[in-house]
Amino acid sequence: VRDYDLGATLTSGQAFRWEYHTGGWDGVIGSRWVRLTPLSGGICAEAASDINDWSWLTAYLETETDLGSVLATFPADEPMRRAVATCRGLRLLRQEPWECLASFILSSTKQIVQIQQIVRSVCQCFGAPVQTPPGRPHACAFPAAERLAAVSESELRACKMGFRAPYLRAAAQAVASGSLNLAKLADLDSAAARAQLERLPGVGPKIANCVLLFAYGFQDAFPVDVWVARALRELYFPSRRVKLKRLLHFSQTHFGPFSGYAQQYLFHYMRRQAGRLQSSLPENQPDAPPSQRLRR
DNA sequence: TGCCAGGCGCACA
């Protein structure tokens, strides 16, 4: 695959289970451990066992997406031009819905590095072990909804998720009981699917939109968090005090059919800009991947 | 030490 910035994609706040080690990214997709290494013009994938059919990985990475045709739909304004120039190769992933929903329930008022810590803890405490290559540390799958539904709130709180614990537990119970059928959301339009997700306590428009975009591929889902709101204000309304409602309307009308993709470019662009302001500081570990350790 | 984080729910005006 060409035009694919693996590092930007895996660190852009879509997924929280990828860990950088010596030139590549280790993670777990479903019940499979996998290591991804960027190559010139492609991505090298290593698994823990022989695999003939890699469609689960290409689907996750969305390698079939023609990025050029997506970027061509973006509005031809200066902010988007700068975001694309800075983040070219950034992609959207297609994640498993339950893991995506649970992860973003845990994301509320957390920095990405903290979300990674909580998700790691949840997987280590409640996830099933997965096979890893010899010499690699053990790894766990993201725990199924049925597993988390059977866990007490205090056990969840032990993973440092705080007030999010009852929200995660309620979501797990809804999915495990069948009162929320995540598979069927794919058959709905985005508004109906969003309404289903927002029935869950702790899931509002932002988290619902993240799930619609990162798990189901609804391209019109446009999550607005503090970073995206800041991006819209600074890049499009720099001299005005614009209210959130106005920003939401703007987000739904300005960015075209792949507005969710455009949103991710703005999000990552703002975070990179924030990181660049700090880049004069002594650099992090020599082995650290770019754009990982960002400050406000 | 204080600010803030890929928010949400709720009380109150």
Next chain:
DNA sequence: TGTGCGCATGGC
């Protein structure tokens, strides 16, 4: 309908 606050925790 809009606004402000509390929630739990930890990185910076």
